[in-house]
Amino acid sequence: MVERNKETIQATKTSFEIVHTLQEIGPARLSEIAAELELAESTTHRHLQTLHDMRYVSRDGERYQIGLRFARLGRAAQTRDPAYEMTQRHVEALAEETGERAQFVVEDHGLGIYLHVETGSQAVRVGFGVGRQIHLHSSSAGKAILAHYPRERVDDILDQWGLPAHAANTITDREELYEELETVRERGVAFNREEHVDGLNGTAVPVKRDGRAIGALAVAGPSHRLTGEWLDEEIPDMMLAAANELELNVTYASDASSRDHIVE
CATH class of the missing domain: 1.10.10.10 (Winged helix-like DNA-binding domain superfamily/Winged helix DNA-binding domain)
Structure with missing residues (x-):
C-alpha cells in the first residue's frame, strides 16, 4: 500500500x-x-x-x-521523452486498423499512465482518457511493462500499490502474477481477459529502448468481439510490427542525438 x-x-x-x-x-x-x-x-x-x-x-x-494553464504542463509531460511523441501515429493506426480503442501506456510512480488514446469506429468508451492512472497488474499494458522490469522493481511496485481486484478475473496473488509475467516475457505479448473491467479484453506489447521497456502499445475492446484468433494472434501481430518499427525509430533517434553531442 x-x-x-x-x-x-x-x-x-x-x-x-x-x-x-x-x-x-x-x-x-x-x-x-x-x-x-x-x-x-x-x-x-x-x-x-x-x-x-x-x-x-x-x-x-x-x-x-x-x-487552462495545466494544458501546457500536460503537453510537456506527454512529450518529455521524444519516444513518447513517436508513438502517437502508431496508436492512431492501430485504432483505425482494429476499430477498437488503442493506447500507449507508460509507468510512472508504479502506476500505468495513458499518454496517447485513440478510438476506432467500433470502440467502446469506458472512460480511459489521456492521463488516466491504472494499476499495472490488472491490464495488458501494465503486464507487458512489468514483465520486462527486474524482479526487485516489480516487488517494489507491488509493495507500494498491492494487487487490488478490479474485476472478477483480476490476478490478486503475487506468485500467480509472477508466473503470468514469465509467460509474457516468453511470448512477447500480454493479455487482459476481463481482468480490469468486466466484459473488456485487451492485449499489449512492450516498446523497448536498449532492452528496457519504456511503455506498451495496447488494444482493448468488448470480450465478445476481442476473442479467438483476433485477440490471440491477429491484433498482437499488428502491434508487434508497430512496436518493431517504433523501436527502430527510437533507437535511431537516440543514436543520432548522441552523435550530435560528440565534440570533434
Missing part, C-alpha cells in the same frame, strides 16, 4: 488535493470543495485564491474550475 512521507508539506498537499477534486467533480463552489475535502472554507479559499492568482484555477461566477 501507499506509504505517506512524513516530510510532506501539508499546504502543498492540500493545494493539489483541491486541484484533484476539481478534476473529479468539475466546476464547484467554494462550499462544495471544502465539504468534499472536509476543510474549513477559509482555508479552502486561501488555497483557491493562490491557485487562481497563479492561473491554475479559473473562476466563473461562484464556481471554480481547472485552469
Whole structure:
C-alpha cells in the first residue's frame, strides 16, 4: 500500500488535493470543495485564491474550475521523452486498423499512465482518457511493462500499490502474477481477459529502448468481439510490427542525438 512521507508539506498537499477534486467533480463552489475535502472554507479559499492568482484555477461566477494553464504542463509531460511523441501515429493506426480503442501506456510512480488514446469506429468508451492512472497488474499494458522490469522493481511496485481486484478475473496473488509475467516475457505479448473491467479484453506489447521497456502499445475492446484468433494472434501481430518499427525509430533517434553531442 501507499506509504505517506512524513516530510510532506501539508499546504502543498492540500493545494493539489483541491486541484484533484476539481478534476473529479468539475466546476464547484467554494462550499462544495471544502465539504468534499472536509476543510474549513477559509482555508479552502486561501488555497483557491493562490491557485487562481497563479492561473491554475479559473473562476466563473461562484464556481471554480481547472485552469487552462495545466494544458501546457500536460503537453510537456506527454512529450518529455521524444519516444513518447513517436508513438502517437502508431496508436492512431492501430485504432483505425482494429476499430477498437488503442493506447500507449507508460509507468510512472508504479502506476500505468495513458499518454496517447485513440478510438476506432467500433470502440467502446469506458472512460480511459489521456492521463488516466491504472494499476499495472490488472491490464495488458501494465503486464507487458512489468514483465520486462527486474524482479526487485516489480516487488517494489507491488509493495507500494498491492494487487487490488478490479474485476472478477483480476490476478490478486503475487506468485500467480509472477508466473503470468514469465509467460509474457516468453511470448512477447500480454493479455487482459476481463481482468480490469468486466466484459473488456485487451492485449499489449512492450516498446523497448536498449532492452528496457519504456511503455506498451495496447488494444482493448468488448470480450465478445476481442476473442479467438483476433485477440490471440491477429491484433498482437499488428502491434508487434508497430512496436518493431517504433523501436527502430527510437533507437535511431537516440543514436543520432548522441552523435550530435560528440565534440570533434
